[in-house]
Amino acid sequence: MSTTTSGIAILGAGIFAKEAHLPALSALGSDSLPLLAVYSRSEKSSRECSAAAAELGLGPAPAIYHDGDPSVNLDALLARPDITAVIVVLPITLQPSVILKALAAGKHVLSEKPVAPDVAGGISLIKAYNEKYKKNLVWRVAENFEAEPGFRAAGELIAAGKIGKVSFFKAVVTNHVDVDNKYYKTPWRTIPDYQGGFLLDGGVHTVGALRTMLPEPLTHLSSFASLNHEHLKPHDTIHAVAKAGSHFHGIVELTFGMPTKSTPASDLFVITGSEGWLSVNFAKADGASVLRLTIKRAVKVEGKPTEEVVEVVDQPARGVEAEFASFFDAIAGKETLNLGDPLEALKDVAFIQAGLNSGGELIDLTKLVSEGK
Template identity: 85%
Template sequence: MAAITGIAILGAGLFAKEAHLPALVALGGDAPPLIAVYSRSEKSARELSDAAVASGLAPAPAIYHDGDPSTDLDALLARSDIAAVVVVLPITTQPSIILKALAAGKHVLSEKPVAPTVAEGISLINTYNEKYKKNLVWRVAENFEAEPGFRAAGEAIAAGKIGKVTFFKAAVTNHIDVDNKYYKTPWRTIPDYQGGFLLDGGVHTVGALRTMLPEPLTHLSSFASLNHEYLKPHDTIHAVAKAGAHFHGIVELSFGFPTKSTPSSDAFVITGTEGWMTVNFAKLEGTGSVLRIVIKHAVKVEGKPTEEVEEVVDVPQKGVEAEFASFFDAVVGKETLALGDPLEALKDVAFIQAGLNSGGELVDLGKLVSEGK
């Protein structure tokens, strides 16, 4: 298969600078050249181009921005040397830009969530399947799904390290104040999409569960609330969720915690018939960020537990790098690790949407994904 001629990044926000550029640098020669960057303003596009050079990418990517037909998005998409684009734009802006890029014949990797609502996601996926899927690759960049640590945890569960899964817990709490660098992003400060940070960040937690659990989440009953007015429309969800035919769990998502420290140290706890597992992000001196997997397995003699064996595995955090590598492989037809399926990403949005609207009623997630309501 032919190599990818070049790529462009559409959007010049924090995540493009702090995650996407380092991932391209880390991939080195396995990543196609970054030929161009686009933002609505010339200033932010130039800053991203400068950041690319500072990070070690060369030559400097060309700058495209609104306001001049010779340097706007249409001009960028008209370039024949750009085969694929990475879309890192506000949640409500992304669907139209994804379709615009596909219509221009570009492969697309778009940041999560797949769309602001399930209905919009269904429409976007249907259009892609009907008009573009035959010739173009579209993937959704959900870096928790791509994270090697979450995938290793899922593989350990599938291998029976904790027996048959019986229940689980996901407790992800965050303290977001008005000085938070992500809160200061204008489209997050006054969100025009459901859930605010719960949609933007909550899909990560659901994506991680989707990656680790042996069967998909099928139903939930939940309540949502707003505890800090500046985090409107909601900042907290508590849900009881069912997965597959035989197990269930609790999902706590909050971006409105009162302090940076939280009483719960374990983000993910998955319990089985023969043991349990925790999965948490950790920072190790000299190693950087890792996902730490702790497995406790009960060794039985004559059917009775006699001792507990502990296994600890630290997996370097490389989710963005992994999702880029998978996308580039898919574009050239040699994909070995299938990541970023838009329909799977839609399931993450469905969980958040159901969590916001359940009001204690049971929601069938499969029906929501198929019908959009």
């Protein structure tokens, strides 16, 4: 896909841009558009990201743009005709305005999750895209859990009836975030100006994975949210009971407020059906990160008691690479997976917003996504 006349820019030069985005572009090789520029609000972080890109072999060091000099600020970058697409990796509350600015400049956009700080903002952003830009420009939301081959494989197995008809599910995410955590140290996370703090920033991953695996969408929830550690304001924990589709339900436990680095052993995701269950966990295989699917099924053998059949499937953990590949395919008009639909990403934000505000009351997620309240 690489050409000499067009390329991409990364807007935002923080931890995830350097540690996830640059390696993903490197892994794609010639299937990626060349990285021509990097923008950050600070010159220092922009230079560091550009140097990291060069060290990874992504071609010549990308041009550096920052807010310290009007001649090389964001507007100057977006005015470049050779940059056809941008990857937005900025603080949550800054992203919507930058997405619109990039679209107005005629650039395709891949923006990091969440789609917006809240549902109402997401609805407004999607409306503006659909009305003004969708005909000619691609905008996708980078939700790497949705793109992970392991979660997609789990969804395909469940849809094919591997565990029978889905009965119930659970998702348990327990994290310890202390004041020395590298993500906590980023100023916009230390004093978040958006709902939920880490629950919004990280919790949408869990909801995105469930959305990818479950055969029907999440429709309702009742939950309680709390703050257990003052440095994780405004909330660090959600416990929710959720309904999906017409007949099944489950529990979702999200906390970034565990008191110790070691956490109780638990499967990350378990989806149970009429004939068995499937769990999904991150693991290591031959030194590489994988998503491990474990399937246990009850098989009735004629003349014998029911037997349990176990199957283990490992899928490489390459969600960021997969979402980039899908985005570049969409730009080229050959998209097949349809990853990163902003409306689907809005459903993830709706779940977190409802989880924060339910207070035990039942919330209709479909209504929330359509009306914003």
